[in-house]
Each structure stands twice: as structure tokens, then as C-alpha cells.
Amino acid sequence: MDVLDLARTQFAVTSGLHFLFVVLTLGLAPMVAIMHTRWAISGRPLNEAMTRFWGQIYVINYALGIVTGLVMEFQFGLSWSGLSHYAGDVFGAPLAMETLVAFFLESTFLGLWIFGWGRLPKWLHLACIWLVTLTAYASAFFIMVANSYLQNPVGSVVRDGRMELVDFGALLTNPSLVFAFPHVVAAGLFTGAMVMVGASAYQLRRRTEHVEFFTKSLRAGVVVAAIGIFLTMGFGYAQFAVIPVEGKFDGNVGAAIGLAVMMEIGQLLGLIVLLVMLPMIRVLPRWRWTHLVLMAMTPLPFVLSIAGWVAREVGRQPWMIWEKLTVADAMSPGLTSGMVTASLIGFVAVLGLLAVVDYVLIARVVKRGPRGLDLGAASDEARTPALSF
Numbered sequence: 001m002d003v004l005d006l007a008r009t010q011f012a013v014t015s016g017l018h019f020l021f022v023v024l025t026l027g028l029a030p031m032v033a034i035m036h037t038r039w040a041i042s043g044r045p046l047n048e049a050m051t052r053f054w055g056q057i058y059v060i061n062y063a064l065g066i067v068t069g070l071v072m073e074f075q076f077g078l079s080w081s082g083l084s085h086y087a088g089d090v091f092g093a094p095l096a097m098e099t100l101v102a103f104f105l106e107s108t109f110l111g112l113w114i115f116g117w118g119r120l121p122k123w124l125h126l127a128c129i130w131l132v133t134l135t136a137y138a139s140a141f142f143i144m145v146a147n148s149y150l151q152n153p154v155g156s157v158v159r160d161g162r163m164e165l166v167d168f169g170a171l172l173t174n175p176s177l178v179f180a181f182p183h184v185v186a187a188g189l190f191t192g193a194m195v196m197v198g199a200s201a202y203q204l205r206r207r208t209e210h211v212e213f214f215t216k217s218l219r220a221g222v223v224v225a226a227i228g229i230f231l232t233m234g235f236g237y238a239q240f241a242v243i244p245v246e247g248k249f250d251g252n253v254g255a256a257i258g259l260a261v262m263m264e265i266g267q268l269l270g271l272i273v274l275l276v277m278l279p280m281i282r283v284l285p286r287w288r289w290t291h292l293v294l295m296a297m298t299p300l301p302f303v304l305s306i307a308g309w310v311a312r313e314v315g316r317q318p319w320m321i322w323e324k325l326t327v328a329d330a331m332s333p334g335l336t337s338g339m340v341t342a343s344l345i346g347f348v349a350v351l352g353l354l355a356v357v358d359y360v361l362i363a364r365v366v367k368r369g370p371r372g373l374d375l376g377a378a379s380d381e382a383r384t385p386a387l388s389f
Helices: 003-040 044-077 079-114 122-151 168-172 179-203 210-241 251-277 288-297 299-315 336-370
Strands: 154-160 164-166 320-323
Touching: 003 044, 003 122, 003 179, 003 210, 003 299, 003 336, 044 079, 044 179, 044 210, 044 336, 079 122, 079 164, 079 168, 079 320, 122 168, 122 179, 122 320, 179 210, 179 288, 179 299, 179 336, 210 251, 251 288, 251 299
Parallel strands: none
Antiparallel strands: 154 164
16 A cells, blocks of 8 residues: 555554444443432442442543544644644644543543542532533534534635634534534444443343342343434434535445445344334343343444444545545655554554453453442452342
């Protein structure tokens, strides 16, 4: 591949790996917040255990996902300085907001929630996880603002060969953003819920001693998955009404394949969740033969999410900013194939390792079940033999 294709591949792979963390974070955060709310109201040990168990999985995914996000920032200066020079005044504004929200507010509130168990007042501690959820969504919102600008550049004019921001409100109401953001949020809900369903099915198939815990988790996951896939499909189709697709998919094989995978598999999953899993929600925890199917379905939302990003990003080619700046012009001058290949290998190795570590750690927590949890444990409680409900 030439240097342009290498640079595009590098960004595609690293952004795809990063999005695997993001989509799970967006799905688990509100569910953990709801569990914490139920615990704060009821005081039941079962609700506390669910908050700690699923919250620990959320924290693992968030911590490793932050590291993968740093690589995304580096690449704008490393490979795409032409984009920064031409549209940095516009494109950089929502990215700066995302950085402030993600690294300062979200991380601060998450730290307070993690270390506030038994130290903060009950309702203040609960407020922390809800603020984590809101700032996570705000972070995703500003990322989508920046991405939607690339798809449909609004609120800016060209002056002296550079894009200048003239209407920040137009960025926030971009037609490419209006339905794309809730589409991504709903996809996150569906992904997080299916992880909960798959993990619960694994434990129930093993005839876990915590039957009530994972029965309740599986049923909650099915309900949220049904809501998530319904909204994902609805907002996904709604995007075609506000953004014309002519020229973005005609003859563009990569975008067409991504769109086909997302729509066909997504519709099939939607039918299964809405017409099979939801009506059978009472019996699914008891029917062990269904648990293998539920476990096999767990990776599919991640596949759909990546396919959706491929369709959205490849469909814009050869433009970096639609009909304003080509990808070739956005690339940094002076790059060689050797330089990009070296950084590509390094980034993929590090991010791939982080992805493997993330899912290995999550799998270990799932396999161990709600016992010996570190999150929320007192100093003499960590690694206790078991929880009793």
C-alpha cells in the first residue's frame, strides 16, 4: 500500500479498536446507575451486589478504553496535520470540549464513585455515578459533533484558505448529528445489555449458586436490549431522511458492505430480541439450552457497531471533509511508507493488547461471579469467599 492507504488503515484500525471500548462504556454506565439507584432506595444486598459486580466490569472497560483514546489524539498531529491546518479552528472546538468533559469531569466523578464507597453520603455517592453517565454521553455527543462536521460541514466559511467557525449552534444542530448521536447511544445500550445477557447466561448454564442474581441480571439485560435495538433501528433509518446518501455508496464497495452487514444482521437481531427473547423473558433463565445461543450472540453487537462506522467513514471517501477537503490533502506532508508502517504496527500492537487484556479481565470477573469484588469492598472484605443474598 502507498502511504495514504497506510495512514487510512492506521486510523481505521485504531479507531475501530477504540470504539469497542466506547460502545460498551455507553451501554453499561446507565445500567449501573439504575442498579445503584435501586440499591439506594431499597437497601437490598442483592442490588448492592449487582451494582458492584457490573460496576467493576464497567470500571475495567473504562480504564483501558481511556488509554486507547489517547492514540486517537496523537494521530491528528502525526498523520493528518492538513486537517488540523485547514479546519482545526472548527473541528478542534468539539474535540476540546470532549477532552475537558472526558478527562476532567467524567474521570473525576468516576474516581469519586470508585473511592466513595462507605465514605460519601449515600445520595451524593449515587449522584456521582449519574454524573459519570451524563458526562460519558456528553463526551460521545461532542465526538459525534466533530464527526458530523466531517460528514456535513456546517457553521463555517472558508477565509484565507482555512475554515473558520461562524455559527457554533449550527454544529450542534447539524442534520448529520441529530439522528446519528441517538443511534450511537442506542447501539451502546444494546451492546451493554447483550454483554449482561451473555454473562448471565454463562453463569446460569454453569448452575451458579447465585441464581437470583443472574436471573435478575439476564431479565434486565433483555429489557434494555429490546429498548436499545428498537431505538437503534429507528434512529438508523431516520438518518436516511435527513442526509442524502447518493454518491456516498454508489460504487463504494467498502461502505456498501458495512451498511449491508449492519442492516441485515441488525434487523435479524432485532427480530430475535423483540419477538423471541422479550416474550420469553420469564423462562429464559431456566431454559439451559437457550444459554449457549445467548452467549453466542454477545459479540454480534460489537460487529454491528464496527460495520456501522465503516459504512459512515468509508462512505465519505475520498473526502476528509465532505466536498471541502480530500483525504490526500488532509494528510501530513513528508510522511513515508516506512514511518507510517512502523507507527501502524506499534499502535495496533498496543491497542490490540489492551483489547485482549480488557476482555480477559472482564471474562475473569464474569467467571468468578459476584464474590470477592474489589469495587466497594472494605479493606477486610476484599476477596471474601462468597456473598450471601
